[in-house]
Amino acid sequence: MQFHKYDVVIIGAGGAGMRAAIESGQRARTAVLTKLYPTRSHTGAAQGGMCAALANVEEDNWEWHTFDTIKGGDYLVDQDAAEIMAKEAIDAVLDLEKMGLPFNRTPEGKIDQRRFGGHTRNHGEAAVRRACYAADRTGHMILQTLYQNCVKHGIEFFNEFYVLDICLTETENGPVCTGAVAYELATGEIHVFQAKSVVFATGGFGKVFKTTSNAHTLTGDGMGIVFRKGLPLEDMEFYQFHPTGLAGLGILLTEGARGEGAILRNASGERFMERYAPTIKDLAPRDIVARSMALEVLEGRGAGPNKDYVLLDCTHLGAEVLETKLPDITEFARTYLAVDPVVEPVPVYPTAHYAMGGIPTNVHGEVLRDNDNVVPGLYAAGECACVSVHGANRLGTNSLLDINVFGRRAGIAAAEYALSRDEHVELPENPAAAVEAQVALALSEHGQERVADIRTELQATMDANASVYRTEDTLKQALHDVQALKERYAHISVQDKGKRFNTDLLEAVELGFLLELAEVLVVGALARKESRGGHAREDYPNRDDTNFMRHSMFYKQGEGLAADIRLDYKPVTFTRYKPMERKY
């Protein structure tokens, strides 16, 4: 075992983690731990843009952006947090530009802006050009720019260090975070990092689904660690399905395509979104477009030999717009489906994309241990966190914004907290014991179950029973399946017994997190007997503000995979917007 001591430890090196590191690293001694290399993080797969009311191309202001975010989230958004995000969006974009991000430019040389789903002028009048972008590679440019600036500031990275636990020290005022425990992939060695502050920035858990835009590595590790510590997770039943995944594959095609004028059509060529969202049509928020697409298919109007997808028609945009503003998605369609978007429409279907829920935090990124109290020294930002700025449905571009605004805030808060403490709080006894036992158990002979089989079955039941549309029956089936898979997980076999780059072991550990988070998602979806944002219950088709205008809070009760989940609730923060019916 190796021991390290830092002021701040950041776990995860995607957009949120590196944005936090740039702030923290200039203030306090900071280490960034990532299970990948920083530039492999999935922020790089984001395409379309990052919204901020710069008003570079038409009238706009941050109050409209706040309203759109809250309405887009079906009023489950904490309004104080949304206001902060929309206000700070402007500086967040300008900061990135100053760091070197190569945004596309207007003829005057300013940052160009494009339309995006759910972002409107004056509270819903029409789509507004608010998304700042770099072709359809905005996430790639953000990830590269943040990494470049980490290099510039000499940020210390521990690459391919897989964090498996955090250290909580009990004090008379409750638990305090005092460090993190990591497994070094290169050597199999355990490392204990003592720290005054720990920031989670570990991303989402899209791999609970089969059809997903998420990377193989997005397995909810951070959320899983926090949950296992008895700390809550918030709003986990709200999972976003991005309307335009490449059919059958789930690879993302940006909403920016529709922002540039692309149109969704059913088998007969009808622009069906005119029926579902008469004002902003194809640029309705993602939950509405995804449900509309699923309905078209369910009602027999899907395209293709099995009528199981719809078509994204970009042909009228012309080769130049596709090659200059949407080059990557044009290439994805050509490479993976052998379809050329310049001349033919692209088969698309919703793909599991983004967790609205996660580790509950306040607007400084401090992690909550219940509705009112924080865990001193523990922070979270980005997709793994729930501030909540996305409520029941995130608007497109608001995730790139979230990681920059709240990554920065968490980095500053973590560093300032660390600097305000003279001494490190003592670590709990044997801080590495749990991780050592976990690794030893996984490597021991205790069954013949294959990780890949359990994962495949998990993803199949989640796709079939807990995706765009859900009912009591499908969710009960999913819960039954997930619980059975958890029992089988106790008998998994890891074939690679070595210490060196044991990715077989890594996948086994990741599956454990996926199973627990899938169960939390399903338990939350069963309990929420209403339809709101990304959570659509066929048996409860309406929003029920009387009973469910509140955040779900999930707590693990007991030890081990078979432990129960306790569900509690937290009030939504309102400032100036009263809930209204959500029409577009």
Add this chain to the structure above:
Amino acid sequence: MTATAETTAGSRGSQPPVPDGAVTVTVKIRRFNPEFDDEPRWDSFDIPALPSDRVLNLLHYIKWYVDGTLTFRRSCAHGICGSDAMRINGVNRLACKVLLKDLLEKGGKQTTITIEPIKGLPVNKDLLVDMEPFFEAFRAVKPYLVTYGNEPTRERIQSVADRERFDDTTKCILCACCTTSCPVYWTEGSYFGPAAIVNAHRFIFDSRDEGAEERLDILNDIDGVWRCRTTFNCTDACPRGIQVTKAIQEVKRALLFKRI
């Protein structure tokens, strides 16, 4: 050694059902685990695969159902993260961007696909190499915007044409396909390599940047751009379609004529 799906069935259990339209392919992989092996070896696996599968799917099949010790990096699986650069049938490619249908033998002959780690970096295990020397070269060229004086309140103004000037080199995902395809890099590991020069180019030709001279001084070094022999391997290897050799030539020209 030949380990077919059938012969090793005992180790990972039964195989999943073979999908309609699958063909049997032989995947020949260069294996080496310094923890247990004295020297590298070749393993062959006969597995079912669909023509639409990516090579990454084939590797996953082997790892998940035949031999769990097979080790490689991967993440996004669609050519954006740059994790799975490897040598596929002798050329550097991302395993998630090569489709089996483009490798199939004609006339129904069984296809053999050869997969090796990228060359020029130390092999850590199987297809996984030590990326540290590669990133060290990247960090050495000051791969970030260098500016002096006060920052503007709003964004810096940049014309559409000035933005376009360095667009090609902004696409780099640091996968190392270019650098590890370069014969000069194979023999002289101290050479910065194409990827580092691409990332220097990205800033040298950015109208907002004021660090061009510092970077050009670095690249004028004995291990800098002059090592390039314009073999064009790098341009062929780039999964992002960057004109790598052209970018290196532009840096050379900037050094010769002190004109950016």
